[in-house]
Amino acid sequence: MNPLRRAASVxxxxxxxxxxxxxxxxxxxxxAGSAHSQRWSAAWSASMMRPSAAPWFATWAVQGFxxxxxxxxxxxxxxxxxxxxxxxxxxxxxxxxxxGATVGRAADGAAxxxxxxxxxxxxxxxxxxxxxxGEVLSDPVTLPTTTGDRVALTFWFDGPTGPxxxxxxxxxxxxxxxxxxxxxxxxxxxxxxxxxxFGSWYYLSGVEVTGGRPVxxxxxxxxxxxxxxxxxxxxxxDRYPDRLAExxxxxxxxxxxxxxxxxxxxxxADSVCAxxxxxxxxxRDVLDLPNVGxxxxxxxxxxxxxxxxxxxxxxxxxxxxxxxRLIDAHRTLIRAAHAxxxxxxxxxxMPFGGAPFWTARxxxxxxxxxxxxxxxxxxxxxADFDRAVDPAGTGAIPEGYHFGDHLHPSPLGYRAxxxxxDLDSLR
Numbered sequence: 001m002n003p004l005r006r007a008a009s010v011x012x013x014x015x016x017x018x019x020x021x022x023x024x025x026x027x028x029x030x031x032a033g034s035a036h037s038q039r040w041s042a043a044w045s046a047s048m049m050r051p052s053a054a055p056w057f058a059t060w061a062v063q064g065f066x067x068x069x070x071x072x073x074x075x076x077x078x079x080x081x082x083x084x085x086x087x088x089x090x091x092x093x094x095x096x097x098x099x100g101a102t103v104g105r106a107a108d109g110a111a112x113x114x115x116x117x118x119x120x121x122x123x124x125x126x127x128x129x130x131x132x133x134g135e136v137l138s139d140p141v142t143l144p145t146t147t148g149d150r151v152a153l154t155f156w157f158d159g160p161t162g163p164x165x166x167x168x169x170x171x172x173x174x175x176x177x178x179x180x181x182x183x184x185x186x187x188x189x190x191x192x193x194x195x196x197x198f199g200s201w202y203y204l205s206g207v208e209v210t211g212g213r214p215v216x217x218x219x220x221x222x223x224x225x226x227x228x229x230x231x232x233x234x235x236x237x238d239r240y241p242d243r244l245a246e247x248x249x250x251x252x253x254x255x256x257x258x259x260x261x262x263x264x265x266x267x268x269a270d271s272v273c274a275x276x277x278x279x280x281x282x283x284r285d286v287l288d289l290p291n292v293g294x295x296x297x298x299x300x301x302x303x304x305x306x307x308x309x310x311x312x313x314x315x316x317x318x319x320x321x322x323x324x325r326l327i328d329a330h331r332t333l334i335r336a337a338h339a340x341x342x343x344x345x346x347x348x349x350m351p352f353g354g355a356p357f358w359t360a361r362x363x364x365x366x367x368x369x370x371x372x373x374x375x376x377x378x379x380x381x382x383a384d385f386d387r388a389v390d391p392a393g394t395g396a397i398p399e400g401y402h403f404g405d406h407l408h409p410s411p412l413g414y415r416a417x418x419x420x421x422d423l424d425s426l427r
Contacts, residue, residue, distance in 0.1 A: 081211030217293025227261025
């Protein structure tokens with residue numbers, strides 16, 4: 001796209017988001033009735049993406065599914081007596097027919113704890129058709145859970161789905177079997193899993209609970225790969241939002257912590273394989289979730305590091321990224337959050353000295369943005385991830401705290417990030 005046209009497109013997008021959210025400050029969304037009742041709390045979420053060939057690892061998104069069962073495991077950050085699930089076809093170009101689905105307590109690998117399998121229904125029916133571009137909410141399922149429980153959902157598709165709306169980087173193994181294996185508690189049929197094992201989630205955008213002990217309003221971690229969890233332990237649930245949820249429970253302040261990160265995502269520009277921009281997706285992935293009280297914004301690194309979408313095989317150069325453009329984007333998100341009564345916490349960007357693409361210019365821009373986040377007062381509070389992993393200000397993540405690429409945290413680095421968040425700032 002012509003750079004001038006692209007700049008105009010981003011400006012129009014920002015204005016549209018701001019105007020839309022100003023309106024919703026005084027009027028609840030049209031779907032708020034049953035879907036967002038206050039007695040339901042979000043317990044898990046994933047930001048949906050358009051199907052594409054991921055340049056980093058294999059997925060099933062482009063091919064979709066055909067006469068297959070897909071078993072997905074998620075860990076809940078709130079518990080209750082009943083659960084319900086959001087099934088998304090946000091990027092589908094045709095209706096999606098989900099023939100049937102079950103849920104149960106996850107055991108090892110693809111196994112489900114015996115005696116816990118429950119049928120998921122939609123408007124009292126076993127199957128549902130999700131419109132192209134739409135989302136459906138399941139009926140409540142009686143399945144008592146507590147904070148930290150892992151549940152396994154099995155979707156059965158008795159025909160071709162076409163390319164699948166999905167979340168690319170799950171750091172959790174998803175399993176596939178040929179035929180209808182919704183009721184299987186054993187793992188034998190689910191021998192097919194993408195390797196080397198980074199994993200993706202398909203069609204599943206959210207889990208909500210009700211009937212448990214009261215919890216505070218949800219915290220949404222909104223960001224890029226360092227929020228999404230690249231470098232965490234596969235199937236280990238040790239991303240920074242996971243660790244933050246554990247801290248809140250240990251402190252006697254249980255609150256759902258929802259992960260709205262997308263690896264390689266940008267603040268200012270949409271991407272073919274790395275999701276819609278932060279400006280585009282903020283309302284859907286943060287503000288429209290049930291009972292959100294706080295958002296932690298960690299965004300802008302990919303805009304600083306990449307000038308286009310070439311990583312996705314697209315020959316496109318975006319307008320030059322400047323400090324002012326990034327500040328304006330952050331201010332847009334802050335205004336949008338405040339318009340919905342949501343507290344906004346700004347997170348500083350972590351150092352990347354030693355990474356092969358480090359330059360003095362990009363590091364200077366990162367430091368300047370961090371200084372604005374710390375000192376401007378625009379955010380309600382600050383989570384200083386930069387100083388959490390690099391207290392000496394060396395400009396590099398110390399050995400042991402990065403994944404091996406000098407950019408993404410290791411599990412130890414993710415723990416340091418979570419430990420640096422002032423729990424009082426999430427009030």
